[in-house]
Amino acid sequence: MKIPIGLRPLLDDGMIDAVVRSLKSGKEASVFVVTSGGELRCAKVYKDARKRGFHKLAQYEEGRKTRNSRDARAIGRRGRHGREMQEAEWKNAEVAALFRLANAGVRVPKPYLVHEGVLLMELVRDAQGEPAPRLADLVLGAEQALQWHSFMMRQIVTMLAAGLVHGDLSEFNVLVDGHGPVIIDLPQAVDAAGNNNAFAMLERDVNNMRSTFGAAAPELLETEYAHEIWALYEAGELTPDSRLTGRFARATSVADVDAVLAQIEDERREAEERQRRRAEMDAA
Numbered sequence: 095m096k097i098p099i100g101l102r103p104l105l106d107d108g109m110i111d112a113v114v115r116s117l118k119s120g121k122e123a124s125v126f127v128v129t130s131g132g133e134l135r136c137a138k139v140y141k142d143a144r145k146r147g148f149h150k151l152a153q154y155e156e157g158r159k160t161r162n163s164r165d166a167r168a169i170g171r172r173g174r175h176g177r178e179m180q181e182a183e184w185k186n187a188e189v190a191a192l193f194r195l196a197n198a199g200v201r202v203p204k205p206y207l208v209h210e211g212v213l214l215m216e217l218v219r220d221a222q223g224e225p226a227p228r229l230a231d232l233v234l235g236a237e238q239a240l241q242w243h244s245f246m247m248r249q250i251v252t253m254l255a256a257g258l259v260h261g262d263l264s265e266f267n268v269l270v271d272g273h274g275p276v277i278i279d280l281p282q283a284v285d286a287a288g289n290n291n292a293f294a295m296l297e298r299d300v301n302n303m304r305s306t307f308g309a310a311a312p313e314l315l316e317t318e319y320a321h322e323i324w325a326l327y328e329a330g331e332l333t334p335d336s337r338l339t340g341r342f343a344r345a346t347s348v349a350d351v352d353a354v355l356a357q358i359e360d361e362r363r364e365a366e367e368r369q370r371r372r373a374e375m376d377a378a
Contacts (some may be wrong), residue, residue, distance in 0.1 A: 100139035101126065103210040110137065110214065116223060120374060122281070127217060127225065136203065136211040140185050140281070185211050188281040191258060198256035199334065200249055201276045221272035229275060229306065230265035239310035242275055243246065246303045247319050249277060250296070252334040254327055258283045259292050263299035265306040266371055286327065293324050296366065318342035 097105065097113055104110045114127040117136065128137045185208065192205040192215065204216035218226040234242070246268070253260060260283055267279035286292045300320035308314040317340035325342070326332040 098124065098126065098139060100124075100210075101128070101137055103126075104137065104212055104214070104312065109207065109209050110135070113137075117145055118375070120371070123157065123280070124149075125133050128214075130206070130214060134219075135206065136217040138188075138213060140213075142235055158302070181205075184281055185213070188279075189213055189284040191280040195253060195258065195280070198252055200252050200256070202280070203276065203278060218269045218271050218276050218278070220270070226269040226271045226276065228266055228375075229268040229270055230375075232270060233308070234310040236311045239307040240267050240314070240345065243303060243307035243311065243314055246275060246307075247300070247323075247338060248334070249275070250300060250303070250319075251323055251332065251336060251338070253277075254286055254296065254323060255332050255334050257286055259286050259289075259296045260299050261295040264302045264368060266375065267366070286310075293320075296320055296324060318344075 095113060095115060101110065101113055105113075110128040110130045111132070112129045114129060114134070117125040117127050119125070121141070123138050123140045126137045126139070128135055165361070189205045189208045192202050195202050196204060203218050206214045206216075208214075220226045229242075250260070250263070260277065260280065262279065262282050263277070269276045269278055282290055284295060286296075289295075297320040300323070304314055304317060304319070319338060319340050321342040321344070322338060322340065323332065323336075325335055
């Protein structure tokens with residue numbers, strides 16, 4: 095196949111041996127199967143920020159630590175150098191999150207390196223050795239849905255105990271290998287302690303999993319894991335082994351109508367975005 099421009103530096107510098115084929119292309123990045131050191135691996139080439147168009151970017155970058163005050167000032171001024179620094183920080187955030195979560199015991203692809211803005215990582219494969227399917231592409235029975243939902247709640251808890259929230263978790267960025275779900279796509283992962291939007295993002299991640307698995311196991315639709323998990327986190331009591339029930343007693347107070355309407359609108363936009371992503375993935 096024709097060598098993508100983004101992968102040429104890795105070939106020239108001996109980081110990869112050959113490009114096998116394209117694996118997927120989305121609005122954030124294009125992913126290729128490559129060989130490196132005689133093994134099949136995965137190369138993620140991030141798209142330029144102007145083409146990427148990740149919505150509400152500022153919400154995800156809040157609380158991230160820039161390497162030094164000079165870089166922080168450059169990013170704040172939004173000039174050419176600042177945009178370049180912001181782009182580099184966005185790309186580096188994923189490999190940092192992958193190393194951090196892998197060390198915490200979260201099932202994520204093993205990262206190898208970032209070179210010239212390209213992330214080289216493990217190729218997640220199914221039981222037959224083929225690239226693993228997305229969770230969105232599978233039809234689940236009730237028992238499997240319950241089992242994997244429980245596993246994903248534990249993964250989300252382990253992530254939060256390590257200080258991170260995925261921020262964009264859905265059936266489209268969970269792969270399923272021969273042992274179960276593997277979480278991917280983490281450039282937007284947020285620092286739970288430093289981001290004011292962390293709970294809203296955690297709740298959306300949890301509820302996306304609830305909706306996905308609840309389609310096969312409707313009893314999951316009545317669960318309230320997000321509030322339960324966050325309450326434990328805020329109390330400083332959350333650990334990877336925290337016992338969860340899926341129940342949460344909400345405080346009784348007058349409803350904030352504006353907040354409810356805003357949440358409904360956000361969920362409507364998220365649903366439209368997910369439909370658009372599904373159409374993109376199906377067309378790729």
